[in-house]
Amino acid sequence: MLKEWQHRRAVQRVKPGDGRELKRFRWWQSFSRALFHLRLTSEDGRQTVYAVDVKHQGDSSGHVRAHLYLDGRHHAESKVPAAFPVPGGTVEVRASGFGLKRCHYVTADGAEYQLVPDPASAAGHRARLDRAHPALSRWIGFVSLAVLTIGLVVLVLQLAEQVTRSPEGVAQYIGTFTSPVDLPAWGNTVLGLCTGVASTERALRLRYNWLLDGGVG
Template identity: 40%
Template sequence: MEGMEPDSPTDRLRPLRRREVFHRYLYWIDLPGPGGDPVRYTVEADGNEDWVALLYADGRRVAKADLPARLPVPGGVVEVDLGLYGVTRVHFVPDDGAERRLAPVRGTLEDLRGRFARRHPGASRAIGWAAVAALAVNLVLAAPQAVEFVSEIPRVAERFGTFDSPVDLPAWLNIGLVFAGAAASVERVLTFRRNRVLDIETIWTDI
């Protein structure tokens, strides 16, 4: 953890630019400050930078930590983690009581996806189910091939032996599965959905 002094303009929270929405993640929560007045705490994680989380209080940077991070705030901590497809955890964990997820800052992809869901709930549900279907297909078809690929690594093969996948798909279909799985994984992250079995498919698209 690293404390920050408000001496430099770089210690202030920058506005979100449109070109940054695919890699810069911003979330906020209002909490009582040391004097009792509400303070807006904003968490920033940037997929293009070193894997760190930054914490701002009313726009001024007050803490920095490597991911996965635990950032202290009045009454508890904010836990943050980042995956290949976006933020996988950004929750306020109080000293007592139930944890709360922070809200995405307006203009971020998470915010835009949430607003789309509120305006077009039917289309939003259809996209969600399409993502589930894509991940399920990847889990059945692509995962065995990923295991075979990993098993052919010399160190793995020496220790565990090799695995022959019962599935052998043409290259163009494998490429399609990778892109479909990646798109579905982004959708799941943007809508804060996760399933231990279904979302293990991301291992294949990480390879």
């Protein structure tokens, strides 16, 4: 019920496009822009190409916007989370603090298909690595997951220590807790950078977990 309401709200936010031409992806936009493509074939065999273009930094009002292009022309736009009606279903777009966490074509019967990243984008390079070197790709994914798990554990331990040592905290009821991991300031900085890199790598593959990726954002 909640998902249906959220979907209707997202569809209502969609505004018509202005017909401008889709700009090519440039290498310096690798971590500031996402571009994904979807090819659909109609019943009469005619093929159309949709593109989802998202700039991660947001607009002047601070909102991240997704732009939908049809055959290279601006067709629609919406704040994210976005739901663009297309033939046979909907293109759903959601963002995280490190990129996109969802860019999928959802058919009317509920089937989901991830859109294809532009070959020139960072997500496109990551997808190419996955195809060319699947073992290395899985290892990188495992390292990213491990780094985020370690970061979450350290964060929970440090928070528990701070809460139990606070004069207004719960120490008077359960006693104090001393974290077994005591990182210096530079260690916390390095760990924070590593978790940021790990979440960015996962965002390139549209992988997201509210506890791991959301916890460091």
